[in-house]
Amino acid sequence: MRVGIAQINGVVGDFPGNAKRILAAYRECLEKGAEIVVTPEMSLVGYPPRDLVFKSQFVPKCLQALDYLADEIKNVPLLVGYVDFHEGCVGKPFRNAVAWLENGEIKRKIWKTLLPTYDVFDERRYFEPNEVCEPVVWKGKRIGITICEDIWTEDYLQRPFYDRDPVRELCAKNIDLLINLSASPYHLGKPANRREMLGSVAKESAVPIVYCNSIGGNDQLVFDGHSMAVDASGEIVAQMGGFDEGCRVLDIFEAKDAEILPTEDSEQLYNALVLGLRDYVHKCGFSSVCLGLSGGIDSALTAVIAADALGAENVRGLTMPSPYSSRGSVDDSFALAANLGIRCDEISISGAFGAVKDAMSPVFKGRKEDVTEENMQARLRGLFLMSLSNKDNHLLLTTGNKSELAVGYCTIYGDMCGGLAVISDLPKTKVFEVSKWVNRESERIPWSTIEKPPSAELRPDQKDQDTLPEYDVLDAILELYVERQLGAEEIVERGFEETMVRWTQRRVDLNEWKRQQAAPGLRVTSKAFGMGRRMPIVQRFV
Numbered sequence: 001m002r003v004g005i006a007q008i009n010g011v012v013g014d015f016p017g018n019a020k021r022i023l024a025a026y027r028e029c030l031e032k033g034a035e036i037v038v039t040p041e042m043s044l045v046g047y048p049p050r051d052l053v054f055k056s057q058f059v060p061k062c063l064q065a066l067d068y069l070a071d072e073i074k075n076v077p078l079l080v081g082y083v084d085f086h087e088g089c090v091g092k093p094f095r096n097a098v099a100w101l102e103n104g105e106i107k108r109k110i111w112k113t114l115l116p117t118y119d120v121f122d123e124r125r126y127f128e129p130n131e132v133c134e135p136v137v138w139k140g141k142r143i144g145i146t147i148c149e150d151i152w153t154e155d156y157l158q159r160p161f162y163d164r165d166p167v168r169e170l171c172a173k174n175i176d177l178l179i180n181l182s183a184s185p186y187h188l189g190k191p192a193n194r195r196e197m198l199g200s201v202a203k204e205s206a207v208p209i210v211y212c213n214s215i216g217g218n219d220q221l222v223f224d225g226h227s228m229a230v231d232a233s234g235e236i237v238a239q240m241g242g243f244d245e246g247c248r249v250l251d252i253f254e255a256k257d258a259e260i261l262p263t264e265d266s267e268q269l270y271n272a273l274v275l276g277l278r279d280y281v282h283k284c285g286f287s288s289v290c291l292g293l294s295g296g297i298d299s300a301l302t303a304v305i306a307a308d309a310l311g312a313e314n315v316r317g318l319t320m321p322s323p324y325s326s327r328g329s330v331d332d333s334f335a336l337a338a339n340l341g342i343r344c345d346e347i348s349i350s351g352a353f354g355a356v357k358d359a360m361s362p363v364f365k366g367r368k369e370d371v372t373e374e375n376m377q378a379r380l381r382g383l384f385l386m387s388l389s390n391k392d393n394h395l396l397l398t399t400g401n402k403s404e405l406a407v408g409y410c411t412i413y414g415d416m417c418g419g420l421a422v423i424s425d426l427p428k429t430k431v432f433e434v435s436k437w438v439n440r441e442s443e444r445i446p447w448s449t450i451e452k453p454p455s456a457e458l459r460p461d462q463k464d465q466d467t468l469p470e471y472d473v474l475d476a477i478l479e480l481y482v483e484r485q486l487g488a489e490e491i492v493e494r495g496f497e498e499t500m501v502r503w504t505q506r507r508v509d510l511n512e513w514k515r516q517q518a519a520p521g522l523r524v525t526s527k528a529f530g531m532g533r534r535m536p537i538v539q540r541f542v
């Protein structure tokens with residue numbers, strides 16, 4: 001049975017556009033000899049549609065697009081992910097659905113059984129689960145069709161207990177093949193985790209699996225693709241690329257082992273951020289971005305990602321020295337711009353900084369300079385950058401990393417100005433690792449930028465480590481506190497100094513308000529700030 005896997009990049013709510021993409025991929029698979037074609041979860045809708053499904057015309061328009069698709073399909077079936085009504089159910093009147101289209105008709109509708117409702121997923125808010133799992137019989141084979149979470153077993157998922165197991169239910173009905181339509185977002189370690197999970201499910205159930213995942217960025221989520229096929233012994237027999245669209249046709253009952261090329265963590269993280277940035281910018285209708293270049297590593301890495309995502313001609317930098325900036329910060333910014341081929345202009349903020357301080361002097365008379373004046377500089381840079389963004393219609397990128405955002409080491413309405421926080425889920429230690437990976441063949445980020453001690457340069461001789469713990473220690477504590485959600489005592493038991501742990505915990509909790517006003521950030525770890533971490537701002541839990 002020659003199965004076509006269409007790994008496509010959908011746009012949420014763009015039914016005509018998604019239908020076109022699905023048809024183009026379907027035809028490509030036909031040309032490659034497919035006898036059946038599979039697309040990702042919600043391929044017609046884009047994932048996740050979130051509260052769009054509540055709009056009165058959303059599902060009717062989705063169903064219209066599905067009818068249009070069905071009309072185009074002849075005798076080679078197409079499996080399409082979409083949202084359907086759940087007739088007769090008042091509370092949650094929708095289903096996360098797959099349609100089997102064949103000979104101009106919707107031959108079968110399949111509903112999702114396990115509805116993930118944790119971290120970035122919220123499906124119980126919208127959907128009711130499938131009640132009975134039934135295989136589809138086609139060309140003498142019994143095919144179990146599942147949707148993303150349906151195939152994830154307890155061992156591979158930190159999830160609440162489910163009282164259903166769709167794979168088992170289907171296996172009990174003697175299936176020959178499992179097909180899974182997924183919208184499984186990337187985080188570090190996820191592609192390997194998925195491969196292992198699919199191998200073990202196939203082996204345990206003794207059936208081959210065809211797994212079709214989405215690719216592309218949608219808001220904070222980046223879908224990495226890596227669609228694959230696994231034989232009944234759990235061996236991978238086809239592995240598609242990551243972070244790129246594509247179609248692959250294989251004979252699922254005949255295919256032999258595929259070669260799996262390992263990718264480094266830094267390469268994966270980089271590719272995820274490039275795709276996430278490109279899709280966010282383009283899907284929002286922009287073609288270019290601007291950002292402040294400080295000569296530091298965060299803005300440098302953000303600029304490289306942007307140049308690779310959009311083309312150097314679509315990235316514009318501003319270097320804005322203040323009285324406390326080192327000459328190196330300007331020189332390193334121009335060296336970076338030259339390496340990347342992006343335009344960079346220099347505008348001093350000294351005049352404006354002096355003017356603001358003068359204007360405020362009657363009110364601040366006799367008071368010492370402090371963090372107020374530090375923040376004025378960051379806010380003036382934000383003002384200049386937003387002016388450039390408005391004039392030339394660039395989307396402004398913010399450059400803060402996860403470590404800083406965690407402890408609030410950033411200025412609200414200052415360096416937090418911007419539309420997309422590109423590296424806000426990358427801890428500072430990973431910023432260094434990825435930057436070194438970027439320079440693996442030749443210098444793109446000036447080495448002096450990578451090697452100098454991090455500094456905000458908002459007062460004379462300032463260094464990040466005057467205020468913050470060393471980044472390797474801070475990041476280790478943050479991983480335990482934010483990603484693994486351990487309490488302070490448990491972190492101290494693992495050998496960290498108590499005052500540092502308590503300070504970090506307090507800073508993370510106190511700065512929730514800041515993060516809730518921050519630009520959306522691209523998620524690349526298992527627990528990012530944003531849609532998958534919903535903490536109260538006002539709380540007393542320690």
Ligand SMILES: Nc1ncnc2c1ncn2[C@@H]1O[C@H](COP(=O)(O)OP(=O)(O)OC[C@H]2O[C@@H]([n+]3cccc(C(=O)O)c3)[C@H](O)[C@@H]2O)[C@@H](O)[C@H]1O
Pocket residue numbers: 371374375378400404408409410411412414415455456458464467510513537
């Ligand atoms: N719960 C809450 N809800 C709403 N607002 C709240 C609040 N708690 C404080 N605030 C307000 O927040 C204000 C303080 O926040 P904010 O103005 O941001 O200032 P703040 O957090 O005090 O200072 C910013 C820090 O970030 C450092 N920085 C700035 C820029 C770049 C970098 C870097 O290296 O990248 C580092 C800078 O050196 C300084 O230490 C207060 O004036 C208060 O009104």
Ligand SMILES: Nc1ncnc2c1ncn2[C@@H]1O[C@H](COP(=O)(O)OP(=O)(O)OP(=O)(O)O)[C@@H](O)[C@H]1O
Pocket residue numbers: 291292293294295296297298299300318319320321322325329381399400401404415454455456457
């Ligand atoms: N002199 C400057 N010129 C232009 N932009 C600046 C300048 N200083 C700071 N910025 C902007 O504000 C952001 C915060 O920078 P800051 O130097 O305060 O901290 P950082 O976290 O060490 O970042 P970086 O590693 O990019 O320096 C920078 O990434 C940059 O976008």
Ligand SMILES: NC(=O)CC[C@H](N)C(=O)O
Pocket residue numbers: 041116121147148149150152157182183184185
């Ligand atoms: N869309 C989904 O059901 C996603 C859940 C799944 N466990 C994943 O991330 O791969």
